[in-house]
Amino acid sequence: MANEQExxxxxxxxxMPPWLARVAVAGTIVLIVVGVVLVGWRWMxxxxxxxxxxxxxxxxxxxxxxxxxxxxxDPVFHDRMSAANKYQLVVLVEHGVYAVVGRRDDREVIxxxxxxxxxxxxxxxxxxxxxxxxxxxxxxxxxxxxxxxx
Numbered sequence: 001m002a003n004e005q006e007x008x009x010x011x012x013x014x015x016m017p018p019w020l021a022r023v024a025v026a027g028t029i030v031l032i033v034v035g036v037v038l039v040g041w042r043w044m045x046x047x048x049x050x051x052x053x054x055x056x057x058x059x060x061x062x063x064x065x066x067x068x069x070x071x072x073x074d075p076v077f078h079d080r081m082s083a084a085n086k087y088q089l090v091v092l093v094e095h096g097v098y099a100v101v102g103r104r105d106d107r108e109v110i111x112x113x114x115x116x117x118x119x120x121x122x123x124x125x126x127x128x129x130x131x132x133x134x135x136x137x138x139x140x141x142x143x144x145x146x147x148x149x150x
Contacts, residue, residue, distance in 0.1 A: 049092035
């Protein structure tokens, strides 16, 4: 009987203790709940801009320093209007009320309060009178007796 080959014995399946499967399932559930709580907490406490404030001007707005402040008076944006930015400013904000103040040479030339809706935008078209336009006839005439208006 030396020619007989031994038949291999089947391997016994390794069984894991039943408590290990329960711990793995419970651990997975705990990790999912913790992840959802962390994402929810961040979503509730971190604010993202969901609206935009557009400020547009023309060449008369050259050099105007624009400051946008929230309802509490805290500045959220400041920039200078120039040809480089084509006299256009875009401010990403949360919805709410904002004050826009523009100054040039220590003189206030813009003062507006705007409401920006949730997920929307507001446009402020700035029109400043040209500083190069002559003032009303305040200079004396060269000929004092010259008739006026003709």
